[in-house]
Amino acid sequence: PVPAAPKEAPPPPPSEAPPVMTSGQGDGAGDGFASGTNKDFAGQKAAPKQDTQPAAPKPAGKAPPPPPPAPRAGELDESELSVKPNIRCSPARIAALYPQAAIDNDAEADIPVEVVVDATGRITNPKAKIDPGFGLKQAAEQALVYACRPSAIPRDKAGAAVAARVVHTLHFQLE
Numbered sequence: 001p002v003p004a005a006p007k008e009a010p011p012p013p014p015s016e017a018p019p020v021m022t023s024g025q026g027d028g029a030g031d032g033f034a035s036g037t038n039k040d041f042a043g044q045k046a047a048p049k050q051d052t053q054p055a056a057p058k059p060a061g062k063a064p065p066p067p068p069p070a071p072r073a074g075e076l077d078e079s080e081l082s083v084k085p086n087i088r089c090s091p092a093r094i095a096a097l098y099p100q101a102a103i104d105n106d107a108e109a110d111i112p113v114e115v116v117v118d119a120t121g122r123i124t125n126p127k128a129k130i131d132p133g134f135g136l137k138q139a140a141e142q143a144l145v146y147a148c149r150p151s152a153i154p155r156d157k158a159g160a161a162v163a164a165r166v167v168h169t170l171h172f173q174l175e
Contacts, residue, residue, distance in 0.1 A: 014106040075116055075165045082157050085117040085150030093147030098172060099135030107132065110139040112169045119161040121153045129167070140170045 059076040078084055101107075109132040116125045154164035 002107075004167060028154065042065045053057055075163045076154070076156060078164065078166050080156065081154050081164055083152050083155035083161060085121070085152050085154045085164060085166060087115075087117075087123070087144070087148050087150050087166065089143065089148040089168075089170065090169075094143050094170065094172070097139045097143045098174075099139050099145065100134050102134035103174065105134055106174060107134045109136050110169050110172045111136060111170050112146050112167050113140050113143050114165060114167045116165055117150045117154050119148050119153065123148060123150065136172055139172070143170055144168065 001059050016057045066075050102109075109130075111132065114127045114129060115123050117123055123145055125146040128137040131137040148168070154166075156162045
């Protein structure tokens with residue numbers, strides 16, 4: 001038998017190691033993140049992906065965010081909950097929303113605001129129960145949405161996440 005011809009040795013590996021793909025690292029200039037171009041992969045060119053279906057037309061502008069989940073059986077009152085969403089607010093954010101007219105007139109007020117805490121913990125539909133004037137009603141409604149967060153997601157007696165209607169009193173006080 002004739003000896004087989006010696007096989008050619010594989011090419012030596014490149015001197016640089018390939019970059020490791022991670023998220024959240026880098027200076028934003030593209031390192032650490034995948035790019036949209038085809039690069040060499042193990043010595044071969046990567047073939048572009050072929051779509052089997054035509055792309056759907058994209059709507060103009062930004063798409064609206066998905067609607068929040070609908071409450072299971074309507075909004076429950078605080079008395080019907082096993083877990084109540086105590087609302088906590090950032091004093092600094094509330095101070096930033098204090099209306100200039102109220103500051104100029106030394107107006108202070110405690111304003112009860114009824115809100116809905118949905119099944120995801122988002123505060124919506126603020127309605128102040130009183131209007132002391134000087135823009136404090138609108139500031140209280142705005143503060144509940146932008147400066148406050150519930151401590152927990154409301155849950156019914158069975159333990160399911162639900163939307164709940166709660167009342168929280170905001171204290172607008174000048175220092």
